[in-house]
Amino acid sequence: MEIGPELAEMRAGLRRFAERELVPFARLMDQGGDYPPGLAEALARQRILGLRLAEEHGGAGMGLAEYCLVQEELARCHPILPVLVASSSGLTPMAIQRHGTPAQRARYLPKLPRGESRTAFALSEPEAGSDAAAIRTRAVPDGKGWRLSGAKQFISNADVADLFLILAVTDPARRGRGRVTGFLVERGTPGLHVGRVDRTMGTDAWTVAEVTLDDCRLGADAVLGEVGQGMTLALESLAEGRLGVASICLGTADRMLELSIARAKSRTTFGAPLAERQAIQWMLADSATEVMAARAMLYETIRAGARGEPIAVASSMCKLHCSEMAGRVADRAVQIHGAMGVMRGQEVERAFRDMRLFRIGEGSSEVQRMVIARGLLA
Ligand SMILES: Cc1cc2nc3c(=O)[nH]c(=O)nc-3n(C[C@H](O)[C@H](O)[C@H](O)COP(=O)(O)OP(=O)(O)OC[C@H]3O[C@@H](n4cnc5c(N)ncnc54)[C@H](O)[C@@H]3O)c2cc1C
Incomplete structure (x- = not known):
């Protein structure tokens, strides 16, 4: 991706906005619970929510490059802030924008940019995580529509979501394409229950929860896209989602490097700043090199996507490299901060x-x- 004048200006404006308005929210996010009140409104005013939705749905009509840039900048402020943006512009919203009927788009999309609704994407199950094709949640036609039964697990934001994209098996005789269908299910639909909410080892504002479907009856109009197309549309959203995740990891790593440099300069041991020690310099050099390489591969993949080239494999490379790189850079940042680095x-x-x-x-x-x-190997 070219960071031309327009994107560079957008990045600078975003950074000013994040430092001025989002940092106080980020501090509150670490004190537990949901996103702090006022945060969604602040993001909505800045047109960050629903960023990728078309203007006719109230979105900013922006592309993947802008979305990734926003996710990268927000992550510098707090790694979990972009998860809120993803629930208005990520997996489920983009699947609705691409595959929804005019009625589904009109019903569900306009609330997202206003921060009045959140979505969840429910694929994983107790017996189906990495092997997503092994899902067992079943949807059976009943003449008027569909009846869903099954259980989903580790669903981000399920405890607060207003709308769920549920992936369910509609043709168990098939193994691959044609087996699964996507259903849009509103919170409050009889038979849809949000169960145990799990806290992760990360920030409490990002929760995951169980979702059970107990003979949940849906009309025929709940199907997203075509019957049997569910896994295709899920994988299409996930492929783009990987670039969003890579951007979050890149932004976080960039911030960790900035903090590491500042600490190395300000902390004196044995009569000299840490920054003068080769052991510390090498950690900084390794982190800076990894951040630069990650940025180059991510931006090149986004550029290739914009040229219309297939990027599924490259997106996986970006997700793999950026998430592992960010772990290493964060680890070095903790080390450079010493005891301060492990303090809550x-x-x-x-x-x-x-x-x-x-x-x-x-x-x-x-x-x-x-x-x-x-x-x-293909
Ligand atoms: C914070 C968080 C948020 C999430 N949000 C959502 C969400 O919103 N919606 C949703 O549907 N899911 C969500 N998930 C679930 C996530 O998609 C799964 O956790 C993930 O796909 C891995 O599945 P699993 O946890 O069942 O691990 P498993 O599939 O049980 O795998 C366990 C380990 O074995 C490895 N492994 C598995 N198979 C192989 C193999 N063939 N070869 C080598 N190694 C293998 C895996 O990489 C992993 O390290 C979320 C998970 C987390 C942690």
Whole structure:
């Protein structure tokens, strides 16, 4: 991606906005619970929510490049802030924008840019994580529509979401394409229950929860896209989602490097600043090199996508590399900060914990390697 004058200006404006308005919210996010009141409104005023939705739905009509840039900048402020943006412009919203009927788009999309609604994407199940094709949640036609039964697990923001994209098996005789269908299910629909909410080792504002479907009856108009097209539209959203995740990891790593440099300059030991010690300089050099390489591969992949080239394999490479790189950079940042680096409330401590989630969520590192290897060997 070219950081031309327009994107550079957008980045500068965003950074000013984030430093001025979002940093106080970021501090509150570490004190537990949901996103702090006022945060969604602040993001909505800046047209960050629903960024990728078309203007006719109230969105900013921006592309993947702008979305990734925003995710990168917000992550510098707090790694979990972009997760809120993803629920208005990520997996489920983009699937609705691409595959929804005019009625579905009109019903669900306009609330997202206003911060009045949040979405969840429900694929994983107790017996189906990496092997997503093994899902068992079943949707059976009943003459008027569909009846859904099954259980989903580890669903981000399920406890606060207003709308769920539920992936369910509609044709169990098939193994691959044609087996699964996507259903849009509103919170409050009889038979849809949000169960245990799990706290991760990361920031409490990002929760995951169980969702059960107990003979949940839906009209025929709940189907997103075509019957049997569910896994295709899920994988299409996930492929783009990997670039969003890579951007979050890149932004966090960039911030960790900035903090590491500042600490190395300000902390004196044995009569000299840490920055004068080769052991510390090498850590900074390694982190800076890794951040630069990650940025180059991510931006090149976004550029290739904009040229219309296939980027599924490259997106997996970006997700794999950026999430693992951010873990290493955050680890070095903790080390450079010494005891201060492991104290609760420190940005580096928080990022170290938050970054660990990204090597598992939205396809683990091993699954990304499988996708890459399949691409190489095809
Ligand atoms: C913070 C967070 C948020 C999430 N949000 C969502 C969400 O919103 N919606 C949703 O649907 N899911 C969500 N998930 C679930 C996530 O997609 C799964 O956790 C992920 O796909 C891995 O599945 P699993 O946890 O069942 O691990 P498993 O599939 O049980 O795998 C366990 C380990 O074995 C490795 N492994 C598995 N198979 C192989 C293999 N063939 N070869 C080598 N290694 C292998 C995996 O990489 C992993 O390290 C979230 C997870 C997290 C952590």
